[in-house]
Amino acid sequence: MPESAVQQHLAERPTMDGVVAVLLTPYVHGTSAVDEATIRLLTRRLEVAGIRTITALGNTAEVHQLTPDERVSVLRAVAAARQEATLIAGLAGSLGGTLEEASRAYDLGYDAVMLHEPAEPFGDGDGIARYFGQICERVALPVVLYVRSTRLSNEALTELVASPSVIAVKYARPDLTTLAALLDGGAAQHCTWINGSAEAKVPAFAELGITAFTSGIANVRPDVALAVHAAAAGGDQVRLRQLIELVAPVEALRNEVHARFNVAVLKELLRAEGIETGGVRPPHSPLTSAATESLRSAVATWPKPDLATPRSSGARGTG
Structure with missing residues (x-):
């Protein structure tokens, strides 16, 4: 690709200041194949509900358990369904494979790529x-x-975010003190x-002036995710507290025992x-009977969704 084309694309920096929905990956026949039709349905459903940023191939998509061909299927299905939303393609794996998938995302009309931290068990912050x-x-x-692990130092993060290519950092580290220092x-x-770190951490991040957040719950209840963001952005602490109390039991179940039910809860x-x-594919776990009962109890008091029916749409920028 000519350098001028690259520079022009980087200059068109999408905004990501609201709810960043992270799509799960639907399967057919258990988990034997990716279900592109349902991916398109979920994508349209998010857009109709008002979600303006969608991530394909995040952790909620079981990205590490998808084959290269399946990842392309996911990217293609999301791109085919999107009308106006900003699309982010998650990239994971070897350097060469990641660059190939980034090229495919570009051809499909994605607006940005998200780099997962390497799953490689060896290597320090300098290597990452x-x-x-x-x-x-x-x-x-x-x-x-x-950014999920604490391996990257403040200095390394500061240098990385100064790159003209980097438009955002999805910060999922537990140490908000480090984040505060970076912002200062x-x-x-x-x-x-x-x-x-999704809805549960919205109040803590809001204290640092950050109201954008990633959401898995948006797959199911985009209206709830949008309401959380509206309360945080508007400084409505009472409403925000009510909403966090609503979703907290569900998020707690998703994060139980190394987040084994993270995806199964949403499905x-x-x-x-x-x-x-x-x-769900291993190492993700299906819900136990007890977990299913806990989930049903947690959502019993949720208000009924008020979601529009997704419309059939043409593709935009699918390449």
Whole structure:
């Protein structure tokens, strides 16, 4: 791709200041194949509800358990269904494979890529910084960094976010003290910072001036995710507290024992609404009977959804 084309695309930086929905991956026949039709349905459903940023191939998509061909299927299905939403393609794996998927995302009309931290068990913060840095230098799309571990130092993060390719950081580390120090040091001037720990952490991030957040619950109840953001952005502490109390039991169940039910909870909730998305692949775990009962109890008091029916739509920028 000519350098001028790359520069032009990077100049068109999408905004990500609201709810960033992270799509799950529906399967057919248990978990034997990706269900592209239901992916398109979920994508349209999010847009109709008012979600303006959608991530394909995040952790909620079981990205590490998808084959390269399945990842392409997911990217293609989301791109085919989107009308106006900003699309982010999650990238994970080897440097070469990641660059190939980034190129495919560009061809399909994605607006940005999100770099997962390497799952490689070896390597320190310097190694991760080199991995991120080399991808940032070579992709044609703006980059969102997904930071989960504490291996990256403040200095390394500060240097990475200064890259002109980096437009946002999805921050899912438990140490908000580090984030506060980064923001005080001027890191907020370079890119958008996103709460990567979903609704439960919205109040804590809001105290730092960050109201954008990623949401898995948006797969099921985009209206609830949008209401949480509206309360946080509007400074309505009473309403925000009520909403967090509503979703907290569900989020607690998703995070139980190394987040083993993270995806299964969402799939069960969609199943209850008549949308079948199949099972989950190991190491994700299906819900136990006790977990299913806990989930039903947790959502028994939720208000009924007021969601429009997705319209059939043409593709935009599917390449």
